[in-house]
Amino acid sequence: MENNVAIQLIGVNKWYGEFHVLRDVNLNVERGERIVICGPSGSGKSTMIRCINRLEEHQQGQIIVDNVELTNDLKNIDQIRREVGMVFQHFNLFPHLTVLENCCLAPMWVRKVPRKEAERVAMEYLEKVKIPHQAKKYPGQLSGGQQQRVAIARSLCMNPRIMLFDEPTSALDPEMIKEVLDTMIELAESGMTMLCVTHEMGFAKTVADRVIFMDGGQVIEMNTPDEFFNHPQHERTQLFLSQILAH
Amino acid sequence: MAIITEKALPSLPPPAHTVGFKAWAKQNLFATPTNSVITVLMVLFILWALIPVVQWAFIDADWAGTKRTDCTSGGACWAFTLVRFNQFIYGFYPEAEQWRVNVAALILAVGLGLLMYKKTPAKAYIGLFMVIIYPVIAFILLRGGFFDLPVVETSKWGGLTLTLVLSIVGIVASLPLGILLALGRRSELPIIRSLCIAFIELWRGVPLITVLFMASVMLPLFLPEGTSFDKLLRALIGITLFEAAYLAEVVRSGLQAIPKGQYEAGKALGLSYWQSTGLVILPQALKLVIPGIVNTFISLFKDTSLVMIIGLFDLLNIVQIAAADPIWLGSQVEGFVFAAIVYWMFCFGMSRYSQYLERQLNTGHKR
Ligand SMILES: Nc1ncnc2c1ncn2[C@@H]1O[C@H](COP(=O)(O)OP(=O)(O)O)[C@@H](O)[C@H]1O
């Protein structure tokens, strides 16, 4: 059954021990949709997107990704992880492998692409994120912004249908944020389904179809960027926006 | 007040007194009066300690002779080590068959040399050959019984040959086992985790000498009547299991140092547990603990001399036996100095190689 829904969260609840971290989260993401998630620290943003590729396990409710439901069935988890790319705050590149090897590893071992082909595709994506000439270097030799762009390229090499971003620019020096955001904007324009946890409101305004505000493990408000920034409904949203737009 | 620099300064050579040997000595040996005094005292101390050693080992040494009384100069009696050299290397391995040991050693040396040399092509195949095919070749050569090679019982193996057999087999077999134990100890499956913890703690809690003694004396009591089980093989199994427990803890310390993000990145890319362990986690963890692993190997190499308590004639034991020969009575010091030099050469070699390897594997990722 092929339909237009990329991700569906239905009544998702999650606890860390006694701590109720996700509370009845409902979300429908359509193919090609770009969604920005914001909210104060500790509100459960990371936890929510990490549930989507099963880096965290939810205990109640349903998560359906690309028409496959996330259950304890390892086959489903593997299938979903192949289709969902993720970019982390701290890049998490493999320091013992070159940039090119970082990009080729998963395609070669998970998708069984021959090395030559994997390298060709990797170079294509490295070109797209504008660092093809660093392919033979190790991650430790690159700047933070370059590393994050490599991490994006590495995810794209698996040819995912959905990309998750967890604060991709929060660990970067200010002058490097733009180069990463530019890469993400380009990706958004290519029609990728994207979920981004970020506090870059400029990015949200330019590319997001919807903005989600989370607090205390709940989705408090969800709206188009226009409405969200100009007419926030909930007082917690208003407070949050006034705080982050203040500087 | 504003400061504006208009002209970029050219780069100049360093002042003369900061380069060269004289500058180095001044900076490092004679920087202050106290420093100079310490330097002079240390040089005097080294000379005071070294001169008698040189005198004993070289100036007053005897190199020729067939019995202890031929050594009359009062220094070292190297005649002893020269006469017994063959035995020190091969033990009681029949002289006519010793070429087999040499061939096995030669293949090993060439294989290791090729693997260590940076630019060797097709290293993976050489590595596979050395790990899978070479042990079979070495066994056929050393033990015989195939292709008209007469059988040489393992009880005849001895000297450096036996020391190397024990330590190389111990090293090669215990590392993979230790890695599996370390992974098992961090497993999410409680049964596997408990079994690994029990194994590690049991073997680490017992002295190697006890393990060897049990393997040699007690194991036969539990085996069914009539099954005999090569003594060397029993020692090898004991050493391997014992060292695997140590290595498991060394490897685990490396696994613990790998940030959680590395596991998560592997999962997010769709790698399976074994793929991310083998391709992402272990290469980094093992690199981190190279010093610890080599440390364990070095101590394993020297610990093989404990097999003397179960009656195997490794290098140290055979030196001791030779020195007890009535015609060489009093040559123990020379024998032990010889053994010490041989042990040191191998251990120092391992140590240097590990440092080289660490430098080679450094990818500029310093945390
Ligand atoms: N592994 C964990 N165990 C226990 N509590 C956790 C764990 N991970 C996160 N938390 C808690 O869950 C809450 C939500 O965390 P997170 O999803 O990381 O928030 P955000 O990304 O919005 O800052 C926080 O209060 C955090 O302390």
Ligand SMILES: [Mg+2]
């Ligand atoms: Mg977070």
